[in-house]
Amino acid sequence: DAGVIQSPRHEVTEMGQEVTLRCKPISGHNSLFWYRQTMMRGLELLIYFNNNVPIDDSGMPEDRFSAKMPNASFSTLKIQPSEPRDSAVYFCASSSGIGNTIYFGEGSWLTVV
Amino acid sequence: QKEVEQNSGPLSVPEGAIASLNCTYSDRGSQSFFWYRQYSGKSPELIMFIYSNGDKEDGRFTAQLNKASQYVSLLIRDSQPSDSATYLCAVNPGGSQGNLIFGKGTKLSVKP
Numbered sequence: 001d002a003g004v005i006q007s008p009r010h011e012v013t014e015m016g017q018e019v020t021l022r023c024k025p026i027s028g029h030n031s032l033f034w035y036r037q038t039m040m041r042g043l044e045l046l047i048y049f050n051n052n053v054p055i056d057d058s059g060m061p062e063d064r065f066s067a068k069m070p071n072a073s074f075s076t077l078k079i080q081p082s083e084p085r086d087s088a089v090y091f092c093a094s095s096s097g098i099g100n101t102i103y104f105g106e107g108s109w110l111t112v113v
Numbered sequence: 114q115k116e117v118e119q120n121s122g123p124l125s126v127p128e129g130a131i132a133s134l135n136c137t138y139s140d141r142g143s144q145s146f147f148w149y150r151q152y153s154g155k156s157p158e159l160i161m162f163i164y165s166n167g168d169k170e171d172g173r174f175t176a177q178l179n180k181a182s183q184y185v186s187l188l189i190r191d192s193q194p195s196d197s198a199t200y201l202c203a204v205n206p207g208g209s210q211g212n213l214i215f216g217k218g219t220k221l222s223v224k225p
Contacts, residue, residue, distance in 0.1 A: 033212060033213075035215075041217075042215060042217035043201065043217075045212050045213075048211060048212050050211060091156060095211065097211070098211040099144055099145045099207070099211070100211075101147065101159050101162060102212075102213055103159070105156060106155070107156050
């Protein structure tokens with residue numbers, strides 16, 4: 001069974017450019033999460049969806065960040081415009097319900113120069 | 114602010130020894146508790162979860178939970194060099210919250 005699939009795996013972009021990260025959750029999972037990991041702050045929840053509906057976006061840093069989940073098998077995280085401080089690993093994860101195990105994708109490694 | 118605290122380490126143990134990893138959490142209403150392992154450059158992978166007070170064993174791993182003390186630990190018996198990784202404690206806040214709050218992780222190094 002395929003796990004959480006993320007793309008791109010690595011991206012290097014210039015400050016000011018738009019970045020779009022993509023995620024396909026595990027089939028049958030109804031919760032999807034976007035986390036960001038940095039050395040300084042560890043793993044931080046940015047936003048999570050339940051049944052395609054955003055439940056908690058309090059972790060989204062600012063208006064430059066937006067996330068969508070148009071259907072049960074696809075989500076995007078967009079950063080526009082990107083800044084060097086956005087450089088991090090962005091993980092998408094999914095689970096089958098509240099309190100259940102969260103499974104991570106391999107991450108998207110973003111560098112903004 | 115709901116927090117999960119871990120000693121960042123590094124924790125260094127000799128091969129074959131028991132490694133003890135500790136975690137405290139601030140939200141007394143937390144319902145479920147998870148330990149993830151993360152190798153350098155990789156994504157977190159689940160090792161164990163625990164919901165009830167007491168011990169839960171799975172092979173060389175034992176998770177311990179004490180809700181009264183808001184404390185959860187992970188013991189790794191017969192530590193192997195392949196156990197060298199960062200171990201992340203994660204807590205589900207409970208209620209209608211489906212997300213996990215992660216500690217910053219403890220880096221474990223098992224020396225041959």
